[in-house]
Amino acid sequence: MSAWDAVVVGGGPAGSATAARLASAGFAVLLLDRAAFPRRKPCGECVNPAGVAALHRLGALDRVLAADPARLDGWRIAAADGRAFLGRFPADVHGLGIGREVLDTLLIEHARDAGVEVRTGLKVADLRREGGRVAGVVIEDGTEIASRMVVGADGLRSVVVRRLQLLRRPPRLRKLALTAHVRLPEPMAGRGELRTLGAGCVGLAEVDGGRANVTVVVTGDEMHAVGGDRDAYFDGALLRCGLAGAERVDDVLATGPFDWPVRRAIADGALLVGDAAGYYDPFTGQGIFRALRGAELAAEAVEAALHAGDVSAAALAGYERARRRAFGPGERLQHLVEAFVSRPRLLGWAAGRFARRPVLGDAIIRATGDVRPVSSLLSPSLVARLVL
Template identity: 70%
Template sequence: MTWDTIVVGGGPAGSAAAALLARGGWRTLIIDRAHFPRRKPCAECINPAGVAALRRLGVLDRVMDAGPARLDGWRIVSDAGPSFLGRFSGGVHGIALPRETLDAILLDHARDAGAQVRTGIKVTDLPRDEDGRVRGVIAGGEEIAGRIVIGADGLRSIILRRLGLLARAPRLRKLALTAHVRGLPDMRGCGQMRARGRRCVGIAEVGGGLANVTVVVPGEQAHEVGGHADAYFDAALRECGFADAQRVDDVLATGPFDCPVRGAVADGALLVGDAAGYYDPFTGQGIYRALRGAELAAETVGAALRAGDTSAAALMPYERARRRAFGPGERLQHVVEAFVSRPRLLGWAARRLDRRPQLGDAIIHATGDVRPVRSLLRPSLIAQIIV
C-alpha cells in the first residue's frame, strides 16, 4: 500500500495536519517513536490564536472537557522588582494543560478523522526515487511508501536532517527545565514570567491544582545544571520565593533551541511545527505555530496530491504562507528576548509599561497572536513609548 501522506510525529503539528488530511479523504498514516500518553518538555500554554485554531480543527470541546486552566494575560516581573501586567481583551483568552493530555486528545482526534496511527516505531531514513524525490520512510526496519512525507518530529527532527535542510549545527543558547508544581500562590488567571539575571522562570497554572514551571537557563550557565536538573530546578523555585511549593514529577530538560532551517519543503516532503525551525516562544506561541502550520501544510499538500505533483515547487505555497504567517512574530520575539535577557533594560521597560496598561496589553496581544505585530506601530502607541 502507498499512503497519500505519512506524518512523522504525533504532537500538535502532526496530529492536526493528519486530521485535516484524513478528513479530506487522503490515506494518512501517523508514526511516532513514543507511546501515548507521554510527557513532553513544554511550557504547555496555548495563546488565544491557538485556542481559535483548536476550535477550527473541531477539537476544542474535547480539550475544554479535560479541565485546562484559563489564561487571561501575563505578568512580566523584572529582576529589579518592577513588573507589568498585559491582559487579553475582546472576549479572548488562552488556556494551559499538560502536554500528555493535549497530545493524546489531538492524536485521538486524528484517528477519529480517519488517520491510522502507529506508535512506538522509530523512523530512521527517507528512501528516494531515481530523481531524488522522497518516496516514503524507513521505520522499524521496513520501508513504508508514501506520496508525501510530513516531518512533524520536533526539535531534533530526523526528517529535517535527512532532507539536508538544517542551516547549521544547533547552538546551545538556552536550556529549559520543566516540571509540574503544586502549592503555588493563586495567580488569578494570569501566567508569570520572572527574570532572574539572565535566567528566566515561566509559571502557568495547567488545571487540577498544578502549575507548569519552566526554568530557562542561558547556554553559558548550562554547565551549572550538569546531571542535577532536579536540584537546580528546586533551587530556582526557592529563589523565586516558592520554598513551600512541591514538585510532583521529575524535571524534563530540553535544548538547544537554536535550530535554523534553510527551508521547509523538498521534493516529496515538508516540515511543520518545531521541525520547521524553532525560536523561543513567548506566551504560548509554540503550540499555535504548530496548529497554524498544520493548517497551511494540509492546504498545500491536498492541492499537490490532487494535481499529482509533489515536487518542492508544488509545495512552495506552504513555504511562502509559513513565512508570511510567522515571520513578523519571530522578529518581535527577538526584540522581546533582547529586553528579557538584559535585567536593567527589562526593569526600565517594566516601570514604563506598568504606568501605561494600554501599551502592556498591546504587547501581550501581539505576542499572543491576537493582533498582528504591525498593530504595535500605531502612532498612539509609539507616542506612549517615547513620552
C-alpha cells in the same frame, strides 16, 4: 508494501492536526511516533488565544475543554529588580494551560476519529526515495513504508530535517529549559508569569488537574551549574524566584537549545511543519499556536499537491511563502523580546514604563498572543506612549 497518500512523522500538535485535516479531506494517512501516548513533553504547556481559535477550527476544542484546562487571561512579566507589568488579553478571548501529555493524547484521538491510522512506538530512521524524491520512510528495523508525501512534524532534532539536510546552521542561542509540574500554595488568578533571574528566567502557568507548569530557562555559563542534577537545580530556582511553598510533583524534563533554523520547509515529496520547520524561543504560548496554524497551511498545501499529482518542491513553494507571511513578523518580535529578557536592566526599564502605561503591556501581550498583528505595536499612539 502498502502505499499511503501521506505519512506524518511525529504525533505532537502539528503532526496530529495535519494528519486529521488530510484524513478529513479523504486521504489515506499514517501517523508515526516513537513514543507511546500519553507521554510528557518539555514545554511551557500554554495555548495562546490564537491557538484556542485554531483548536476550534480543527474541531477539537470541545474535546480539549472537557479535560478542564486552566484559563489564561494574560501574563505578568517581572524583571529581576522587582519592576513588573501585567498584559491582558481582550475580554472576549483567553488562552489555555494544559499538560502536553493530556493535549497531545486528545489530538491523537481526534486524528484517529478523523480516519488517521496511528502507530506509536516506531522510530523513523531514514527516508525512502524514488527517482530523486522522498517516497516514504524507513523504520529503525528496516521496514519501508511507501507514501506519496512525507510530512516531518518530529520537532527539534527532526530526523526528517537531518535526512533532507535542511538545517541552516547549528544553534546559536545558548539556552536550556528545565520543566516540571508543581502545586502552588496560591492560585495564579488566570494569568501566567515570567520572572527573570540573574541568568535566565522562570515561566509559570496553571494547567490542568490543579497543577502548574514551571519552566526554568538557564542561559550562558549558568548552564554548567545544572550539572548532572537538574532536579536539584530546578528546586533551587523555585526558591530563588520566590516559590518556596511550591511542591514539585514529577521529574524535571530538559530541552534545548531554542534555535533551529532551517533553509526551507519543503523538498521533493516532503514538507516540514511545527518545530521541525524552524524554531526560535517561543513566548507565552506561541509554539502550540504555530504548530496548529502551520498544520492548516501544511494540510492545504499537501492536499493541493496530491490532487494535482505533483509533490515537487516547486509545487509546494506556496506553502513556504504562506509560512513566511504567517510567522515572519512574530519571529522578528520574538528576537526583540529575547533582547529585552536577556538584558535585565533593559527589561527593568521596559517593565517600569509598561507598568505606568498599562495599554503598552496589553499591546505587547496581545501581539505575542497572536490576538493582534505585530504591526499594531507600531501605531503612532503606542509609540508616543512608549517614548514620552
